Amino acid sequence: xTKNIEAPPPSAPAAAETSEAxxxxxxxxxxxxxxxxxxxxxAGYSRTAFKHWTAGNNPTDGCNTRQEVLIAEATxxxxxxxxxxxxxxxxxxYYDEVTVEEARGLDIDHMVPLAExxxxxxxxxxxxxxxxxxxxxxxxxSLVAVTARTNRSKSDQDPAEWLPPAPSALxxxxxxxxxxxxxxxxxxxxxEKTALLDIASSCAGTTVTYxxxx
Numbered sequence: 001x002t003k004n005i006e007a008p009p010p011s012a013p014a015a016a017e018t019s020e021a022x023x024x025x026x027x028x029x030x031x032x033x034x035x036x037x038x039x040x041x042x043a044g045y046s047r048t049a050f051k052h053w054t055a056g057n058n059p060t061d062g063c064n065t066r067q068e069v070l071i072a073e074a075t076x077x078x079x080x081x082x083x084x085x086x087x088x089x090x091x092x093x094y095y096d097e098v099t100v101e102e103a104r105g106l107d108i109d110h111m112v113p114l115a116e117x118x119x120x121x122x123x124x125x126x127x128x129x130x131x132x133x134x135x136x137x138x139x140x141x142s143l144v145a146v147t148a149r150t151n152r153s154k155s156d157q158d159p160a161e162w163l164p165p166a167p168s169a170l171x172x173x174x175x176x177x178x179x180x181x182x183x184x185x186x187x188x189x190x191x192e193k194t195a196l197l198d199i200a201s202s203c204a205g206t207t208v209t210y211x212x213x214x
Contacts, residue, residue, distance in 0.1 A: 029200040031208035038187035040119035052134035065135040095150040095164035107151035115156035120186035141176035160191040174199035179210040
């Protein structure tokens with residue numbers, strides 16, 4: 001007779017590694033106040049310090065991070081073919097309130113641009129942590145599918161320098177920027193803080209939800 005052998009339960013350390021921290025929810029003004037202020041420096045920055053797009057959350061699905069975000073954020077699901085070829089589908093770019101029906105018309109925006117992350121603390125991270133940041137799908141606000149036009153207009157600017165053109169996007173954008181900085185324990189400079197506090201003053205009732213990065 002063949003016996004069924006059950007796998008042993010995970011040890012305490014292994015279980016701890018797979019557990020997720022509970023999300024923190026704060027009013028937007030309190031969330032901005034929770035950010036640490038510091039001077040910024042771009043010394044030594046190179047975009048190649050942040051490896052992307054990698055094999056994504058599921059390395060066996062044939063999709064990279066960009067493709068996984070496109071699939072996740074579609075308002076009408078696209079067809080996904082061999083090698084993650086994406087056809088059809090519809091997306092809504094909230095930065096400019098534009099509906100997009102071709103995936104190639106979209107960029108995946110790092111909510112806090114890679115250069116800004118470098119300036120704000122990522123310069124001291126390991127290569128692996130910068131790769132995790134550049135491909136972060138653990139918090140929906142970290143990577144956003146938007147029109148290529150708005151993403152390239154934003155470039156590496158912070159909210160003191162650039163805001164989405166659609167007035168309806170302001171509160172969401174301020175909250176998601178703040179959530180990303182809190183998630184990754186990134187700092188803000190004084191001009192950025194002033195801009196975020198200005199947004200918060202116009203966005204009473206908006207909350208910021210974030211989970212610290214592993």
